[in-house]
Amino acid sequence: MKRWLVLLVLAGCGTTQWNKPGVAQEVADADARACAATAQATPPLPRAQTTVSSSGAVLVTEPTQPLDARRQMEQGERMQDCMRQKGYTLKGA
DSSP states (O other), X not given: OHHHHHHHIIIIISSEEEEOXXXXXXXXXXXXXXXXXXXXHSXXXXXXXXXXXXXXXXXXXXXXXXXXXXXXXXXXXXXXXXXXXXXXXXXXX
Protein backbone atom coordinates (compact mmCIF):
# COMPACT_ATOMS: atom_id res chain seq x y z
CA MET A 1 0.00 0.00 0.00
CA LYS A 2 2.83 2.41 0.85
CA ARG A 3 4.34 1.92 -2.62
CA TRP A 4 1.17 2.96 -4.37
CA LEU A 5 0.86 6.01 -2.14
CA VAL A 6 4.37 7.15 -3.11
CA LEU A 7 3.69 6.50 -6.78
CA LEU A 8 0.31 8.23 -6.70
CA VAL A 9 1.82 11.35 -5.16
CA LEU A 10 4.50 11.33 -7.85
CA ALA A 11 1.83 10.71 -10.49
CA GLY A 12 0.00 13.89 -9.63
CA CYS A 13 -2.53 13.03 -6.93
CA GLY A 14 -0.76 15.19 -4.33
CA THR A 15 0.52 18.72 -4.62
CA THR A 16 2.33 18.03 -7.90
CA GLN A 17 1.05 17.31 -11.37
CA TRP A 18 2.51 15.97 -14.59
CA ASN A 19 2.06 18.45 -17.41
CA LYS A 20 2.55 18.21 -21.17
CA PRO A 21 1.26 20.97 -23.44
CA GLY A 22 -1.66 19.86 -25.58
CA VAL A 23 -2.34 16.69 -23.58
CA ALA A 24 -5.65 16.26 -21.74
CA GLN A 25 -5.44 15.48 -18.03
CA GLU A 26 -7.10 12.10 -18.60
CA VAL A 27 -4.30 11.13 -21.01
CA ALA A 28 -1.65 12.36 -18.57
CA ASP A 29 -3.27 10.33 -15.79
CA ALA A 30 -3.33 7.22 -17.99
CA ASP A 31 0.34 7.72 -18.89
CA ALA A 32 1.19 8.16 -15.20
CA ARG A 33 -0.65 4.95 -14.30
CA ALA A 34 1.18 3.06 -17.06
CA CYS A 35 4.55 4.40 -15.90
CA ALA A 36 3.73 3.56 -12.28
CA ALA A 37 2.74 0.00 -13.21
CA THR A 38 5.95 -0.46 -15.19
CA ALA A 39 8.03 0.97 -12.34
CA GLN A 40 6.37 -1.34 -9.83
CA ALA A 41 6.84 -4.42 -12.03
CA THR A 42 10.60 -3.85 -12.39
CA PRO A 43 12.63 -5.73 -9.76
CA PRO A 44 14.93 -3.71 -7.50
CA LEU A 45 18.55 -3.30 -8.53
CA PRO A 46 21.08 -5.20 -6.44
CA ARG A 47 23.30 -2.68 -4.70
CA ALA A 48 26.20 -3.55 -2.51
CA GLN A 49 28.11 -0.80 -0.78
CA THR A 50 31.88 -0.74 -0.88
CA THR A 51 34.13 1.02 1.57
CA VAL A 52 37.87 1.08 2.08
CA SER A 53 39.11 0.44 5.59
CA SER A 54 42.03 2.29 7.15
CA SER A 55 44.23 -0.73 6.31
CA GLY A 56 43.31 -0.40 2.63
CA ALA A 57 41.03 -3.43 2.52
CA VAL A 58 37.91 -3.11 0.39
CA LEU A 59 34.79 -4.08 2.31
CA VAL A 60 31.53 -5.02 0.59
CA THR A 61 28.47 -4.63 2.78
CA GLU A 62 24.73 -4.69 2.44
CA PRO A 63 23.01 -1.35 1.84
CA THR A 64 22.16 0.51 5.03
CA GLN A 65 18.77 1.50 3.66
CA PRO A 66 15.99 -1.08 4.16
CA LEU A 67 15.06 -2.97 1.00
CA ASP A 68 11.45 -1.75 1.03
CA ALA A 69 12.43 1.92 1.28
CA ARG A 70 15.09 1.51 -1.40
CA ARG A 71 12.58 -0.22 -3.69
CA GLN A 72 10.09 2.61 -3.22
CA MET A 73 12.73 5.19 -4.10
CA GLU A 74 13.78 3.23 -7.20
CA GLN A 75 10.14 2.91 -8.29
CA GLY A 76 9.62 6.64 -7.88
CA GLU A 77 12.73 7.39 -9.90
CA ARG A 78 11.69 4.96 -12.66
CA MET A 79 8.22 6.44 -12.75
CA GLN A 80 9.59 9.97 -13.09
CA ASP A 81 12.06 8.88 -15.78
CA CYS A 82 9.24 7.21 -17.72
CA MET A 83 7.05 10.33 -17.60
CA ARG A 84 9.92 12.60 -18.62
CA GLN A 85 10.71 10.30 -21.55
CA LYS A 86 7.09 10.76 -22.65
CA GLY A 87 7.66 14.52 -22.65
CA TYR A 88 6.02 15.46 -19.33
CA THR A 89 7.30 17.92 -16.75
CA LEU A 90 6.47 17.85 -13.05
CA LYS A 91 4.67 21.00 -11.89
CA GLY A 92 3.81 22.04 -8.35
CA ALA A 93 0.21 22.96 -7.62
